[in-house]
Amino acid sequence: MANKSCIIRLSRYRNALMRLKALNFVKVFSENLADAARVTAAQVRKDFSLFGISGNRRGGYLVEELLEQINRVLGKDKLQKFIVVGVGNIGRALLNYPGFKKNEIELVAGFDIDASKHNREAEVPIFLLEELNDFVKDNGIKFGIISVPDFAAQQILELMIQTGIRGILNFAPICLKEPEDCVIRNLNFETELENIIYFTNVTEKTEVR
């Protein structure tokens, strides 16, 4: 089975292809995609090979066709709906972001315990947490985003699982455990910053060669 980094790369190829398409490009070479995704050309071709995606020898790949094939792999052939729990700074930023819609991702509703965030008339409605269960079940939602404070994250995870959510992006700085039948990706900005700090310092020291 494909691994996580492989799928990240597919997303990046896709991103590049969308831009090329917008510029009316017809063909693209593994070399080009490699540049866009910051990997080697061999990696690009190997990734495609894994999913049986093929181009034309000598002619490279047709942008339109390749995009379609990647879309199929990534489940972008249909709109994917997410709900957001925790409508604070991050939650709001996500709900306001217009870029998702262009990519077959839709954040359909927000949920919060704070009644002052409640607004069922908004373009993307914000409901009370108690309404989560019914909403998810009625609308067959499979995906959720956790953007509540750390101490509430585990509890929200359990609630989401109960309602039937199967894939979660977690912004709380707690490493949530993947239950049996659910995929979780923990994103921690602080960890990202610490990574940058470490590698910046290391390369500075290493440079004295």
Added chain:
Amino acid sequence: MANKSCIIRLSRYRNALMRLKALNFVKVFSENLADAARVTAAQVRKDFSLFGISGNRRGGYLVEELLEQINRVLGKDKLQKFIVVGVGNIGRALLNYPGFKKNEIELVAGFDIDASKHNREAEVPIFLLEELNDFVKDNGIKFGIISVPDFAAQQILELMIQTGIRGILNFAPICLKEPEDCVIRNLNFETELENIIYFTNVTEKTEVR
């Protein structure tokens, strides 16, 4: 040299240790840290071994001491200052987040081309983009965050490099290339969501075993 995932894990161990410390725990075992970071105990010990971090056979590790050692590795023994370019939804969320301060990370200023975002009296001041160069040089800032729209990202990267910034977290959905002497981490929410969509669908299909 340590790799990226290894440093991510160190951050996670650190996060867990901070919580244990707050609860007045004195000792911790590799098994405990493994649980917190969702890895194996052998991995934890191997990671420590790589940095010459050692505990007491039989006695595990002393929380306080271990924390200090990890802090040293991660550069958390002194405050690390970041600037943020692009004070929109994401930029604002970051600048408002109080959690960074507790972890020796400080976002010291924001910069934006939009004059209406400008506010040099705010707790964290927001300056005009033109002021970036002097500010970074005068204050010896090494780290930056890019949270401008995708079309502006490359240009901001180049500007940051010129001013002397050496480590960057990029939120724009463009895979920026690492220049020679600079570390860049590209974070793309859409890619993260696509990852979740893919693996949720795959595990659903795989489950029919």
Added chain:
DNA sequence: CTATTTATGTGAAAAATATCACAAAAGACT
């Protein structure tokens, strides 16, 4: 129509990363 060029597709090789498994150290118990 044949030769040449060029980019793909993919096994084989190499490199990177994670796991195993167990000797060694140190506290606990008698």
Added chain:
DNA sequence: AGTCTTTTGTGATATTTTTCACATAAATAG
């Protein structure tokens, strides 16, 4: 003081991931 128990620390081993390198197919040119 000696034995037992438990957990670390780390070479050896296994697995995963990436890169290499080249045969193969298609397009172009002569």
